[in-house]
Amino acid sequence: QKEVEQNSGPLSVPEGAIASLNCTYSDRGSQSFFWYRQYSGKSPELIMSIYSNGDKEDGRFTAQLNKASQYVSLLIRDSQPSDSATYLCAVNDYKLSFGAGTTVTVRA
Amino acid sequence: DTGVSQDPRHKITKRGQNVTFRCDPISEHNRLYWYRQTLGQGPEFLTYFQNEAQLEKSRLLSDRFSAERPKGSFSTLEIQRTEQGDSAMYLCASSLEGQGPYEQYFGPGTRLTVT
Numbered sequence: 001q002k003e004v005e006q007n008s009g010p011l012s013v014p015e016g017a018i019a020s021l022n023c024t025y026s027d028r029g030s031q032s033f034f035w036y037r038q039y040s041g042k043s044p045e046l047i048m049s050i051y052s053n054g055d056k057e058d059g060r061f062t063a064q065l066n067k068a069s070q071y072v073s074l075l076i077r078d079s080q081p082s083d084s085a086t087y088l089c090a091v092n093d094y095k096l097s098f099g100a101g102t103t104v105t106v107r108a
Numbered sequence: 109d110t111g112v113s114q115d116p117r118h119k120i121t122k123r124g125q126n127v128t129f130r131c132d133p134i135s136e137h138n139r140l141y142w143y144r145q146t147l148g149q150g151p152e153f154l155t156y157f158q159n160e161a162q163l164e165k166s167r168l169l170s171d172r173f174s175a176e177r178p179k180g181s182f183s184t185l186e187i188q189r190t191e192q193g194d195s196a197m198y199l200c201a202s203s204l205e206g207q208g209p210y211e212q213y214f215g216p217g218t219r220l221t222v223t
Binding site: 004032034036042043044045046049088090092094095096097098099100101 | 151197
């Protein structure tokens with residue numbers, strides 16, 4: 001069983017819509033959760049971190065964490081073509097475990 | 109602050125050759141990590157340092173791989189007797205213990221192709 005699972009993509013959304021990305025993890029003791037954005041051929045870029053249950057908003061991004069359900073999600077509001085990328089969910093305090101990523105395409 | 113830098117950005121080598129990659133972390137960061145990423149997968153943890161001490165190595169890090177971080181500054185990752193299966197993007201990340209717990213920032217990566 002993989003440690004971190006992400007919803008399979010690709011995910012195609014129209015410009016201006018909400019993109020919803022989901023991630024589940026197996027280690028119930030995990031305390032730190034991150035979302036990275038990775039453009040094709042580039043390295044991962046940290047866009048959100050969340051440590052407590054509930055929602056955390058940063059601009060057009062909202063991360064949601066539910067430790068009881070071992071579930072973390074990322075919402076991208078008002079999606080823009082520049083949001084087209086692969087989004088990686090990462091879990092744990094130092095030795096990050098990554099999901100395989102969900103590729104998002106925002107169509108104009 | 110300058111970000112994490114890695115050198116070289118691309119490396120093509122023949123099977124059996126040795127290669128060495130360098131990573132310079134964000135200047136005040138005391139933790140440095142190496143990951144490997146293959147196409148369609150997320151990065152996989154290889155090893156990490158706190159200052160100059162190598163604290164953990166993944167089982168992925170065979171005895172052909174060695175990493176060092178002399179004086180707790182830059183780090184090198186060496187692969188001896190490269191194999192085609194070593195072809196991947198090698199990513200370095202750094203973090204500051206105690207600041208926004210364990211937020212890791214990645215360098216641009218070194219893409220290795222073994223022919």
